[in-house]
Amino acid sequence: MMMQEGRHPLDEMVARHKEAQRVCAAFLEVLRMDNESSLQWRGAWAEKTPARQVLLMADGATFPVVASVQQWLLSCASTPVIVHAAGQLPAFVGPDTVVLGISYSSQPGSSGTVTQLCAAARQKGARVHHIIMHKDGGSYDVTDSQLAISLHKAVPWQIQTIRLWWWVAAALQQLGVITGDLVQEISAARQAATTFAETLLPHVPLQENLAKQIAVHSYGKAGAFYVAPELASLAAIWQQAWQVTAKTVATAEYYPVAYNAAPGWTGQPIMKPFAVIDIASEHTGQSTAMKQLAKKLSGQRPQPMLVLVPGKTMAAQLMQGTVLAHLAASYTAVLHGKPLAADEVMRRLLA
Structure with missing residues (x-):
């Protein structure tokens, strides 16, 4: 009873807030839900693609966490890793570049989207792959060079962008772009x-x-x-x-x-x-x-x-x-x- 009386008003508010209770509980599930056993790489994902440089191309929703992943990669990889906000395709993109597009849902009809920039990079000879955080579908879906990740229904999309840490590491390791066990390090960090x-x-x-x-x-x-x-x-x-x-x-x-x-x-x-x-x-x-x-x-x-x-x-x-x-x-x-x-x-x- 004394502990109940001594509780801060925020503790009481959160205890009665059903959305906060649901989201925070499901957040732990989000941190655990992606793993190697669920992956079956195929198509262009199954091909090793050494490159002189890696371009992480993100939209506004995913850019903050992708920039954070880049900061980590720069500390542990010898291959240059560049992060770019969707807008115009950088002039340096060419056959020696691996482009990994990263976006929240696909909107191919709007100008300047990651989907369109991936297509433009492919025309310049770059090896292009695209990770899409999607609102619908199964746990994940691989189609040639696209990987669609569906969202946990109980957690707002912006909180789930943390999952991109694991997926970007898994994709770059699978493609052989960066040496080292990226997935193992991210799995330890995620734990x-x-x-x-x-x-x-x-x-x-x-x-x-x-x-x-x-x-x-x-x-x-x-x-x-x-x-x-x-x-x-x-x-x-x-x-x-x-x-x-x-x-x-x-x-x-x-x-x-x-x-x-x-x-x-x-x-x-x-x-x-x-x-x-x-x-x-x-x-x-x-x-x-x-x-x-x-x-x-x-x-x-x-x-x-x-x-x-x-x-x-x-x-x-x-x-x-x-x-x-x-x-x-x-x-x-x-x-x-x-x-x-x-x-x-x-x-x-x-x-």
Whole structure:
């Protein structure tokens, strides 16, 4: 009874919020649902395709997590890996390039889509493959150079983009583009992320739940995220999570860009409605640049909350930082009385 009386209001709200309960429980299933035993590569996927460079071509919905995968690949691969937002096909694409398109659902009728750019890359002689996160269908479907992954029905699509970590690693390893056991490393990182996610679930009280603590810190404010350089790609992931799931305005910067943008705070009242969050690796702690910025802006911006992301490897840190972003944004949505699913307007903007 005493524990019930001592519960934070957010704990009570989440306990009564059926959508949050369902989504968070299913999120663990999402982290476990993709594995090698379910794959039967065929068509162009079954051909080894060595290349001088790899181009990851993503749409607005998938770009943040694909950029995070790229940051990890650059740390462990000798083959150059470039990430490109769908728009115009880069001029360097040619026969020595493997193009991996990555998008949320297929919209072949609209201009500038990943589907059309994949076709253009194929005409230039590139070896092209396309992963599509699809709303319908079975668990996955392979047709020649396309791989369609269906979504878990209980989890909003934007939260499921974390699955692309495993699928991109599996595809590049299958194609022989990058040497090394990418799948094994991602599987280990995903297991660590699952264990971490279990500490952030609805039944874990606020005083022990980092995601809930971030939500309380962010209540009624716009998010302002400052990310350490070793986790730079998390900036876009946190911003997208806040905008799409929490339905809240957010900005995000990574160092040293954040330090250069610091003058934007000068002259602003300290009580301006921003929830400032510094995100760094638990392994390395705050960098010198982060400490210098905090000192420089002392008294110029609201007191930041320091969030240390756990993980023994870069892949584990980036994946756990992504898990934390999604669950913290989900609890922020609960506090703000917003649904967790992305509305159609935001979905179209990110397509």
